[in-house]
Amino acid sequence: MDWQSESPELWAFLESLHRGEILSGTVVAIERFGVFVALDDGPDHPTLPGVGFIVVPELSWRHIDALTDVVEIGQRVSCEFLQFDTFNAEARLSLKALQPDPFQAFADRTVVGQELRGTVDRVLPIGVLVHVADGVVGLVPSREYEGRLPAISPSEDFEAGEEIAVFVTEIERPQRRVFLSRSEAVPREGVELPM
Known part of the structure; x- marks a missing residue:
C-alpha cells in the first residue's frame, strides 16, 4: 500500500516525529509479536489498531513470560519514539527506554570475583x-562440567528454582551479559549467551 498517498495525514504525522521524542497513548491491542498504542496526538491508523507499536524486546528490561505482565488493554503509557516504520506506517516505540536498566546498576555495584547467591x-x-x-x-x-568424572550434565546437577552460590567471572556491559562460575575461576572464553 502506498501510505503516503492513501493516508497523507498519517504519513505527515509520522514524518514529523523525532527519535527520542516522548509520546503518550493508550494500549489498544496486545498481540504475541507486540503491543499497539493509540497515540494521543496521532491520527487513527486505517488498518491497524493503533499508530504506535512496541515490539516485545522494547517492553521491558526484564524477561517476560506474558505481555500482559507488563501492559494491559486500556493502560496509559509513555514511550520513546524509535523510528518511523514506513512499510506499516507506524511509529515504533520503546517502553523500556524510559525505565532504568537494572543491568547497568548491577554492573556498577558488582566486580569480577565477587560471590553472589x-x-x-x-x-x-x-x-x-x-x-x-x-x-x-x-x-x-x-x-565447567566437561571432563568431570563421572560425566554429568547441568540438568543432572541443577533444578529450576534452586538457590546456589556463584562467582562473577566476567561482566560485558555493551552486550548486557554476565558470566558466572560455581567456583572462583578464570574468566570464560568463547561462550555465547542466547538472546
Whole structure:
C-alpha cells in the first residue's frame, strides 16, 4: 500500500516525529509479536489498531513470560519514539527506554570475583542461567562440567528454582551479559549467551 498517498495525514504525522521524542497513548491491542498504542496526538491508523507499536524486546528490561505482565488493554503509557516504520506506517516505540536498566546498576555495584547467591532460572545445553539480581540473569557455562568424572550434565546437577552460590567471572556491559562460575575461576572464553 502506498501510505503516503492513501493516508497523507498519517504519513505527515509520522514524518514529523523525532527519535527520542516522548509520546503518550493508550494500549489498544496486545498481540504475541507486540503491543499497539493509540497515540494521543496521532491520527487513527486505517488498518491497524493503533499508530504506535512496541515490539516485545522494547517492553521491558526484564524477561517476560506474558505481555500482559507488563501492559494491559486500556493502560496509559509513555514511550520513546524509535523510528518511523514506513512499510506499516507506524511509529515504533520503546517502553523500556524510559525505565532504568537494572543491568547497568548491577554492573556498577558488582566486580569480577565477587560471590553472589542466585536462583537457577533455566538449564540449557550451553549451561545454567542463574537469576542473580532483579532483572539480571547470568550464565554458568556448561564447559565447567566437561571432563568431570563421572560425566554429568547441568540438568543432572541443577533444578529450576534452586538457590546456589556463584562467582562473577566476567561482566560485558555493551552486550548486557554476565558470566558466572560455581567456583572462583578464570574468566570464560568463547561462550555465547542466547538472546
